[in-house]
Amino acid sequence: MSTTRTNHRNETRIEADPALPTIVITREFEATPERVFRAYTDPDLVVQWLGPRRLRMQIEEYDARRGGSYRYLHVDDDGTEYAFRGVFHEVRPSERIVQTFTYEDYPDGVSLETATFEDLGGRTRVTTRSLVDSFEARDGILASGMDVGVREGYERLDELLVGTA
């Protein structure tokens, strides 16, 4: 494991469009789209990186194919569980994932999330666009501290991609 590959040199950009109720997250990874896509769709890999370091992820279902469903928990040190679920509208290998997303404590808050995997020549740019139905909901998500989980999750994914090289 080389230092240059594990110092998380790639910046995570989290952008709120002033004109649309979206959050657009952009991040590059030092691995091919095929490998990054696998880390997004194989539950044995997803469980190793998705979310902040302080929470343990517990996957109940993760059927990452068109028409499949997923549900997982993030569990705090004191046992508090945060549950998330949704369905996969589209899963196009190494290219695109479209899924719904809900935090179960707010079941009527549903976002539509589109992840695209762009080949930069052995490296990959992942762009994730989350669409919700109001600016209030969007700004609430941004204010929730989600950015910590996103950045730490991507650092864990960096580490996973080195480990599975």
Added chain:
Amino acid sequence: MSTTRTNHRNETRIEADPALPTIVITREFEATPERVFRAYTDPDLVVQWLGPRRLRMQIEEYDARRGGSYRYLHVDDDGTEYAFRGVFHEVRPSERIVQTFTYEDYPDGVSLETATFEDLGGRTRVTTRSLVDSFEARDGILASGMDVGVREGYERLDELLVGTA
């Protein structure tokens, strides 16, 4: 079949929010939420009303429950097929349906559709909110003539609800 119940007295409102990339459609029906919801979820009923009169609907799959998928065709007189598909994120009996929606000729154009069924005391107000990721996409849908299919579909649903009273 009484005249007063089949003259489609209820107005269909189709509204484009100036600040959000949504289309909100509102319509009242002369039946309980339970019956209207059934007409939205039982494929044997859906096939009888969804879409404009001039197109024949052909359902391939319509599994209207959480995690279920659907795919159907609208077929023109000359045999031209228009295919639509998506997944159900949530199906809450007589209350709420959340689903994704794609016209297969534009597979990357995905909308998130939420239908709510409001009890008006034996009558029902259905509000459908379609959310897309750009104003261009929203305005393109509005300009496509979809309003004809929506209004005619709801008139056919009026007729179906009288027939199955």
